[in-house]
Amino acid sequence: VAAGIKGAAATGKKGVAPSGKRPARNDVALIVSDRPASAAAVFTTNKVKAAPVRLAMKKIRSGQARAIVVNSGNANACTGARGMEDARVTADFAAGALGINAGEVLVASTGVIGEPLPMDRLVRGVLDAALVLDGSVEDVARAIMTTDTVPKVSARTLIIGGKRVTLTGIAKGSGMIAPNMATMLCFLVTDAAVEPKALDTMLRRAVGRSFNRITVDGDRSTNDTAMILANGAAGNRAINLRSADLPKLQDAMNRVTWELSRMIAADGEGASRLVEVYVKNARTESDAEKAAMAIANSMLVKTAVYGRDANWGRILAAAGYSAAVVREEKASIFINRVKVASAGMSTGRDKAAAREMDSGDIVITLDLGLGSGEARVMTCDLTEKYIVINAQYRT
């Protein structure tokens, strides 16, 4: 883990989630830097934003922060003025417990929408976490989970200006995932020194190529947040937008966020297969992205993958109703390396393709034959389990 950064997980006695909805487990996490850090964040584009998102949007303008409080189980969204007050009190309380300024504490929440935070329990959790501050990265990653089945952690170590630098990331998300980071939380910490403006730019680039390129069900949430703290404990000369070292750290950030994205798609609610949709030779990159998103979001494509049916007609039809230019007579489709359609028609190799689907995760490639635009989107198949999970769990 990055030097000078600690984390802890705890829970209020009965948990933060509405009672009876979930077994009590750690559902409050704290991430703290032992010194002031540069901070940046990217938030949901949903017009209905949770209170912690609105609060963090204001605080992040300073480009500085030292701590992040996260709770799972309750989104503190659609909770009106009380919700804003609760988010503020949470930050203030954590600041008091940690002996830092309230302006240095960011908050994030995930879980059920429309119920007020049980402040007594949450505050207890924050206090417990603040007193200990000795959790492992995995402990913290577990405490931010909702319907996730596994904690998601990724890290890289690199040398910048002769100094050893670590970048560690955790994320949660498995349903309600769509571009623009739906119901997705990601927290990155690094001991590199980075100027706030450079940090913001790098985070936006990394998110654009990772969390904005995964989709489970096309729903975008009220709470999505990706945050990064960079505390400079590594002792490198601070990276700015013109630093020769920026691309190196950017690359590490891209890899960490892409790995976390992949873990989220693979943990898609009820998923049995991770699916990469790769659209190439589209008229433009934007066209490639639109076609890839339409395919990745198509319930018919996703159920076909679940049925191990190389149903390329559904793939081409999804591209056809996206806003991308599609000329079927130019299009080829591959399941892994098996070409199932050529010039918009069957190659008769559906059975070989079905065997690919049966043997593991797959790459669907659509070659539109119209230009040089390309895009990759990660998704998963759609199974009965998704229905069961979402008919029962409240988000």
Place this chain on the structure above:
Amino acid sequence: VAAGIKGAAATGKKGVAPSGKRPARNDVALIVSDRPASAAAVFTTNKVKAAPVRLAMKKIRSGQARAIVVNSGNANACTGARGMEDARVTADFAAGALGINAGEVLVASTGVIGEPLPMDRLVRGVLDAALVLDGSVEDVARAIMTTDTVPKVSARTLIIGGKRVTLTGIAKGSGMIAPNMATMLCFLVTDAAVEPKALDTMLRRAVGRSFNRITVDGDRSTNDTAMILANGAAGNRAINLRSADLPKLQDAMNRVTWELSRMIAADGEGASRLVEVYVKNARTESDAEKAAMAIANSMLVKTAVYGRDANWGRILAAAGYSAAVVREEKASIFINRVKVASAGMSTGRDKAAAREMDSGDIVITLDLGLGSGEARVMTCDLTEKYIVINAQYRT
């Protein structure tokens, strides 16, 4: 049924669908007018269009037709030059069997994408149907079904210019349903006399308020088609765009297409509940439509309905990520008449709302409190059965 119009259903020996995929049953339908008729049609907006759609788009320009050949089981989509030739041969063959011009025969197909039509079987079915021409409306409606569980028929009788006029419609569709008429076929026949231009205008209006306002899974197909024949056998003076009688027939057409739409949504693959999403007081009508569509397409909303969970947070979140203007503090949400959210916050009446969901089909009302735009969209809940149907059946 409209005077002077007959229908028949038949099948090639083993059916038109790829062998082994479905039990053999009637899968070829013929609709024939005993005299020339005005004709109009609306087609899918998918850029990947099936061969019969491309052929019918050309033929309909004349504004005249006498017969429609429909097959289920095979979409004749993504079948290249051979597919176009097959569609043409089908129309020519039917024209020969009926003793009319090939230019007067329209074709439509629905079913699996990407496999060539088994022409020997299809031609046999067309011939059998043409020889008899004594099917009931329900027989014909059954022959165009794919994953539909019930045939869909609606009719109205009215007086126009002192003459008794009948309008009869049949439709198919249950999955891959989305605005712009995805995998939906609708055939309307009337014995009213209507000029082609007026018929086209009326059909577009009716479709815009019915088939374009239902959604099951957001997928739009390659084959969607709504067609109407108006043969004038009733003997009324032909309706044109300025006729005082136009609104009366328009009203009947709106009702018939709305009823058929409702039947399609209610028969949504695996559905257990019909759901009407009503957005009102949006900034504009377009905003209302966008918000209603986002809610109706949200997998999280649809699974919540299946779970009988009045999860209004998901409803507001879906409106929030649509392109509509949403200010949560202005929004109210109702499940039937139970107000579950007011000023963007819980009213604490979730349990009463859940009881409404348990007792039958529901209306979700979102009052955005911003203007006077409104829109209604029909959809259904999302259940495990949808997954099973679409993982197994090839479209």
